[in-house]
Amino acid sequence: MIRSRAFAWVALAFVTALAAMLTLVASNYMLRLATVVAMYAVLAQSWNFIGGLAGYPSFATAAFFGLGAYVSAVLQSKGVPMLAAWLAGGAGTALFAAFLSGAILHLRGHYFAIASLVVVEVLREIINTTPDLTGGGMGLNLPVLRLSVTAQAQLFYLAMLMLFAAAFATALVVHNSKAGFALRCIKQNEDAASIIGVNAYAYKALAFTLSAVFVGVAGAIYASWTNYIDPTDVFDLLLSVKPLVMVLLGGVGTLLGPAVGAIILLVFEELIWRNFLTIHAAVLGAVIVVLVLFLPNGLMPMLQGFWRARWGPRMEPAA
Amino acid sequence: MIYLQLLANGIVLGGLYAAIAAGFSLVWGVLNVINILHGTFIVLGSYIAFFAYAYAGIHPFISIVPAALLLFGLGWAVQASMINRVISAPVLITLTLTFGLDLVLNNAMLVAFTADYRKVNLETSLPGLVLGPVIVPGDKLAATALAVALTYALYRLLSDSNVGRAIVAVRMDREAAALMGVDVRRINAITFGIGAAMAGAAGALLSIIYPISPLNSTLFLGKAFVVCVLGGLGSVPGALVGGLALGVIESLGGFALGPEHAVTISFCLLLLLLFVRPSGILGKRGYE
Numbered sequence: 001m002i003r004s005r006a007f008a009w010v011a012l013a014f015v016t017a018l019a020a021m022l023t024l025v026a027s028n029y030m031l032r033l034a035t036v037v038a039m040y041a042v043l044a045q046s047w048n049f050i051g052g053l054a055g056y057p058s059f060a061t062a063a064f065f066g067l068g069a070y071v072s073a074v075l076q077s078k079g080v081p082m083l084a085a086w087l088a089g090g091a092g093t094a095l096f097a098a099f100l101s102g103a104i105l106h107l108r109g110h111y112f113a114i115a116s117l118v119v120v121e122v123l124r125e126i127i128n129t130t131p132d133l134t135g136g137g138m139g140l141n142l143p144v145l146r147l148s149v150t151a152q153a154q155l156f157y158l159a160m161l162m163l164f165a166a167a168f169a170t171a172l173v174v175h176n177s178k179a180g181f182a183l184r185c186i187k188q189n190e191d192a193a194s195i196i197g198v199n200a201y202a203y204k205a206l207a208f209t210l211s212a213v214f215v216g217v218a219g220a221i222y223a224s225w226t227n228y229i230d231p232t233d234v235f236d237l238l239l240s241v242k243p244l245v246m247v248l249l250g251g252v253g254t255l256l257g258p259a260v261g262a263i264i265l266l267v268f269e270e271l272i273w274r275n276f277l278t279i280h281a282a283v284l285g286a287v288i289v290v291l292v293l294f295l296p297n298g299l300m301p302m303l304q305g306f307w308r309a310r311w312g313p314r315m316e317p318a319a
Numbered sequence: 320m321i322y323l324q325l326l327a328n329g330i331v332l333g334g335l336y337a338a339i340a341a342g343f344s345l346v347w348g349v350l351n352v353i354n355i356l357h358g359t360f361i362v363l364g365s366y367i368a369f370f371a372y373a374y375a376g377i378h379p380f381i382s383i384v385p386a387a388l389l390l391f392g393l394g395w396a397v398q399a400s401m402i403n404r405v406i407s408a409p410v411l412i413t414l415t416l417t418f419g420l421d422l423v424l425n426n427a428m429l430v431a432f433t434a435d436y437r438k439v440n441l442e443t444s445l446p447g448l449v450l451g452p453v454i455v456p457g458d459k460l461a462a463t464a465l466a467v468a469l470t471y472a473l474y475r476l477l478s479d480s481n482v483g484r485a486i487v488a489v490r491m492d493r494e495a496a497a498l499m500g501v502d503v504r505r506i507n508a509i510t511f512g513i514g515a516a517m518a519g520a521a522g523a524l525l526s527i528i529y530p531i532s533p534l535n536s537t538l539f540l541g542k543a544f545v546v547c548v549l550g551g552l553g554s555v556p557g558a559l560v561g562g563l564a565l566g567v568i569e570s571l572g573g574f575a576l577g578p579e580h581a582v583t584i585s586f587c588l589l590l591l592l593l594f595v596r597p598s599g600i601l602g603k604r605g606y607e
Contacts, residue, residue, distance in 0.1 A: 051411070055409070055411075057410055057411040057414065103590065103594050104590075104593065104594070107593055109410045110347065110351075110353050110410055110414070111548075111593060113353065113410065113411075113414060114353070114544055114548070114589075114593075115589075115590060115593045118544075118586050118589055118590055119590070121541070121582070121586050122583060122586050122587060122590065125580075125582055125583040125586070126583070128579075129579060129580065129583070237537075241418060244411070244415060245415075248415065278429075278430055279426055279430065280426075281422045281423075281425065281426040281429075282422060282423045282426035282427060284419075284422055285418075285419040285420065285421065285422025285423035285426065286419070286423055287419070288415060288416070288418065288419025288422070289401070289416060289419040289420060289423070291419075292405060292412055292415055292416040292419065293401060293404060293405065293416070296405070296408065296412060
């Protein structure tokens, strides 16, 4: 156990360093794709805290993303430096999620799903109806960086990558901690968990807040990256649904599942959807249907089974 | 009195909301499935009415029948072929499945019918009803009356027919119903079909009031959510009470705070209700 945990940290550092070196060789187009993968992976890894570990089907990801984007964008329009605004976007979103957990985490199942979905709609409407501060439906422009196109591509890629590394490191800590155990208990049977002394509310609130903070920063980085945000873009419901699809693709409640799912989804988007723009949504829908009906545990168990069948017998059992 | 007029507008709107939500509530209550397809089913019903009127001159009120029948078949097939396979899986799975199906169906409608807003322009409209200072347009009033009648028909179907009793039994206790000889999978498919039929019928009624476009499906879905939570899940009278409450609140709130806030009002109300009383105004167990 100790050995495998140390191995995980070394592997994370190694993979992150390797991914960072992509800036030395990749074209701007490749860097853009890599930035999107990192962003998707952040969203999926974050959703996994509340949806995968605790089993609460949250659709609030788009709310956190949009809130982070707007907090950071409004602060930057008031003259706050970019990096500080990003962190403020994350902090503000985390604070909002912690506050929100008091209001909706006593709900279960469908009721929780709907309440979290409604939060997206309410935030979007609020932004839409406060044009003085946020530009309303007209959207908001962000300060343009005085950097070359290539330097910008590298900067935003590295920022997203570091954010993903932070999200993954947090997941690593949580999965192996008492909190991770408590959340898995809550997923299996919340009442039983409460009876044996798990403070269900506190752990759910922790998971919900963790599912928000990195998404908020991702939204803030995205806003700076695209230089312009509007409510329909950053509060897009698909931002809530894609993380869920990615986690289902990779494997619910697993450590690597979200990142694997993010890579698969983006490859899929690039290879297939861009050639069929008018039926983009239908293809995503068909993927979801096939996934739910035929691969409810995602691709990871299948890959693991393949791995074991090929390498398993020769490997030493883990200590 | 402007407030009496607003109240009347709210009630007319509320009857339509009840029809929008009744089928959604039935599916949620009996199958424990949140049917994201519901909004798209409604729009499909509107298109059926639109084309029937445009090409055959059939009045949308008559198109209720073919719309309901076609959507019953579609809903039955979706449940029997797909949702039944994962009906006992966790909430997330069925919700995600209907979301995926909605993406496919809605996209297909966008390709087939385009996103352009269309409208049924009736050649002859019914005379308006004038009650003192309050005026209600005749077509709107008739649509609402039909919507309430449909909701009542669903209520009678559930309480009086054999199939209805079986649906109520499945809602109360799935295993016990199976032990009493109810074919649960068949009842699942019929229930989903009835939910879709109600959506189609409501869509046909709405075609004379709302512009028709696939983009409207989320709007209707949102209304169905709010009405269900307001009135209490899985009860036809609840859908009626919730629909009327939402209609009146939107009408009065939109007047007080400006029409652009009507949607925000209903969603904030939903969050508040989920917080204080998740079981709704008439919430109780058992589909009645």
